[in-house]
Amino acid sequence: MADPQAVLDSPTFRDLDRLATSVFRERGAAYERDDAMPVENLKDLHARGLLHVTVSKENGGLGANVSSEDTATFPQLVRTIARGDSSTAHCFQVHNHTAWLIEGTGTPEQIERFLKPVTARFGLFSSIGSEPGRTNMYVMQTKARRVSGGYIVNGVKNYATNGPLADGLVTFVALDGVEGYANNHQMVILEPGMDGLVIDDSWYQPNGMRAARSSLLTLNDVFVPDSHVLGEPGAYPNGRWQGRFHLGFAANYLGTAEGLYTWYLDYIRKKGKAGDGITQLRTGEMRIALDGARALFHHALQSWRTRPVVEAELISMSAKSAAAHAAFDLSHKVIHAAGSTALFDEFPLSRFIRDLETHVLHAGHDRTAQIIGQGELGESFDSTLQR
Numbered sequence: 001m002a003d004p005q006a007v008l009d010s011p012t013f014r015d016l017d018r019l020a021t022s023v024f025r026e027r028g029a030a031y032e033r034d035d036a037m038p039v040e041n042l043k044d045l046h047a048r049g050l051l052h053v054t055v056s057k058e059n060g061g062l063g064a065n066v067s068s069e070d071t072a073t074f075p076q077l078v079r080t081i082a083r084g085d086s087s088t089a090h091c092f093q094v095h096n097h098t099a100w101l102i103e104g105t106g107t108p109e110q111i112e113r114f115l116k117p118v119t120a121r122f123g124l125f126s127s128i129g130s131e132p133g134r135t136n137m138y139v140m141q142t143k144a145r146r147v148s149g150g151y152i153v154n155g156v157k158n159y160a161t162n163g164p165l166a167d168g169l170v171t172f173v174a175l176d177g178v179e180g181y182a183n184n185h186q187m188v189i190l191e192p193g194m195d196g197l198v199i200d201d202s203w204y205q206p207n208g209m210r211a212a213r214s215s216l217l218t219l220n221d222v223f224v225p226d227s228h229v230l231g232e233p234g235a236y237p238n239g240r241w242q243g244r245f246h247l248g249f250a251a252n253y254l255g256t257a258e259g260l261y262t263w264y265l266d267y268i269r270k271k272g273k274a275g276d277g278i279t280q281l282r283t284g285e286m287r288i289a290l291d292g293a294r295a296l297f298h299h300a301l302q303s304w305r306t307r308p309v310v311e312a313e314l315i316s317m318s319a320k321s322a323a324a325h326a327a328f329d330l331s332h333k334v335i336h337a338a339g340s341t342a343l344f345d346e347f348p349l350s351r352f353i354r355d356l357e358t359h360v361l362h363a364g365h366d367r368t369a370q371i372i373g374q375g376e377l378g379e380s381f382d383s384t385l386q387r
Contacts, residue, residue, distance in 0.1 A: 053073060095125050
């Protein structure tokens, strides 16, 4: 198991940190302004051999994910990229989660057809569970009706990150006429150009994370052949896949907060404010909060090799929530310590804050705390839930 801090101290990560906090951060302003995906950033990651990290070496990746011997590399990559641009980190995270999911649940034929062509070049995946009006993350309103040779699918899906450029979109649906998500939750692989599939990028107009382009998918009698049906019914919830993804979000929140903090330190020194006592106090408070979030994050990384899966999931949920709260707290302290000029568009501060305000809402932190409380009190709980 790679030591979490040793991974960060390696030459590869030091080089990536410099790239993220300079080039990725500078490009981020243009991506946000133009509502554009961070393609150049993602291609830079591909050029360094880092784009498909969660996939096994045999299938074109590095074999690094929380279920592998190397639990640290992938989350630390998300964290390091987020120091420069949260949107790039999320696009990278979603692609890797999806590629890992395809490899873990797909048939040999599907790995050859869908996975290997993408990992052999620059390519992206998307996965979509979200739907308008959904009340349970595993209960899908998009229905798949069995027909000869496959399924006819109808419904609307949203927040398909990487949707505009995705080679394949792993989409969660419910099998029509089957009760209970443990039996009716089904994954299918959609490809751009399928009859009846409309991928709309113009829908996505959030306050922050604007470069993490996330499409609206409308499915009108889309025929999905059996070759595109991924895994058995219930494979995603029953396989606890969502629980493996907690640390990807924690890494983004923590990395964005760290990028904001290091930018703030440089800004304060250049403005000649480092000698102010209140500024020193606020800076110390920020460092303490970050140290706590970092320690819990590293503990969570190691727990996937040392603890039972459910314990690792709960610790990861704690790390995710702690990183989110630390990021929110830090952003408010930075505003007061740096002053209003720091919010001008020539600086990345306002973008950092917009990204945090938008992305931290992706996980339901009240729900996270409730689930952890259920476990502490001996009540039934599901530690895979995102919200």
